[in-house]
Amino acid sequence: MRRRLFTLIGVLLFASVLVSFFVYTRQMEEELRRNAAAFGTIYARVIQGAAAGGQWEPEAELEVLSTIEDLQVAVVLADTLDVPTFTANLPFEADLSDSSDVARIQRYIADLARENPPLVAPARELAPGTYVGPWRIYYGESLFLRRLKWIPVLQAGVLLAMAIAGAWAIRTSFRSERERIWSAMARESAHQMGTPLSSLSGWLERLGEMPEIRSAGGESRTVVSEMEDDVERLKKVSRRFELIGHPPTLRRLDVAEVLERLRRYFTVRMPQGTGRVEFSIDVADAPPIRGNETLIEWAFENLIKNALDALAGQGGRIGVEYAGTSRGLVSFLVSDSGPGVANDLRKNLFEIGVSSKEGGWGVGLSLTRRIITIMHDGTISLDERDEGACFRVELPIDLGSDDADRA
Helix, strand or coil, rough: HHHHHHHHHHHHHHHHHHHHHHHHHHHHHHHHHHHHHHHHHHHHHHHHHHHHHCCCCHHHHHHHHHHHHHHCCCEECCCCCCCCEEEEECCCCCCCHHHHHHHHHHHHHHHHHHHCCEEEECEEEECCCCCCEEEEEEECCCCCHHHHHHHHHHHHHHHHHHHHHHHHHHHHHHHHHHHHHHHHHHHHHHHHHHHHHHHHHHHHHHHHHHHHHCCCCCCCHHHHHHHHHHHHHHHHHHHHHHCCCCCCCCCEEEEEHHHHHHHHHCCCCCCCCCEEEEEEECCCCCCEEHHHHCCCCCCCHHHHHHHHHHHHHCCCEEEEEEEECCCCCCEEEEECCCCCCCCCHHHHCCCCCCCCCCCCCHHHHHHHHHHHCCCCEEEEEEEEECCEEEEEEEEEECCCCCCCCCC
């Protein structure tokens, strides 16, 4: 579900970028047309003025000024003392008869001068002995040019975003393919184990019915009983692999009951005496979750086994505790007093093949992550601790009172 949502978001973002670039390009095309027409008008009027000996008709001057305003280019005409006499397209309102506005314009033309050197118009003789000018013409950048400057930035940003999205897509595709292969292998393993397990169960049943076994006591009966337990254990493992390869059935589940079974299972298998391990469970107040009992038991079993391996015969503490609820999820902490997780392993700790144990396959935590996140819509993470390791497992609260299944 999440993968489909991310894919849809990616498609929508790509489509929006494509549409925005198309619209932006069309706007630039229209702006270029308007600028070409405006420059053509100005050029024509300049030629006409030159042909008339430098004298412009009032209508021509008004047309040129109107064209400049249409170009949205900031223009300030000032004398040699930088006192403004004419303005167009200023980014603020200004009155040339107001001294404070004049001072503001003079500060603004200093900025314009840094962008573009001012043009100098020489003095012009209007009549014998009567001159106007010279002037300095300060000008800025057109709105079109300011927009145009953003194109390389936008292109670089889009290319970077596409590169990131592509890398994410490749990573997601690789992970999806790996998950698919994992599921197929799990189903095939369960299938392959099914036939010999059925056969073993049949042989054990016949063995138990044999007179010499039935009449025998003590060690013989114990051996048969242990073999039966081992076959049941193998059936449980086969069932786990069968479930991991299919969408599981989820029901209302009390995690305290699951952990109590694990406590009994591990208690008789934990070191005693030297290297003794204390194992505690405190989840009595945890609300029910919605999950698959077999898979949830497997996930917690993997975490507890990892904690035992971390203690490595040195002794210590392993604890499972309820840590409250948030956002519709129940939190559990599985912690140990071992050496903790090395910093270089933390980032990829839940990836297949990553293991802190020498010769380890790096499958347990990856499998646990798949059970918690993919099959139960929960989360699993490594908490920061000064001592040992602490895994935080969050599972959805069962809000209903029925046992309706969910595929």
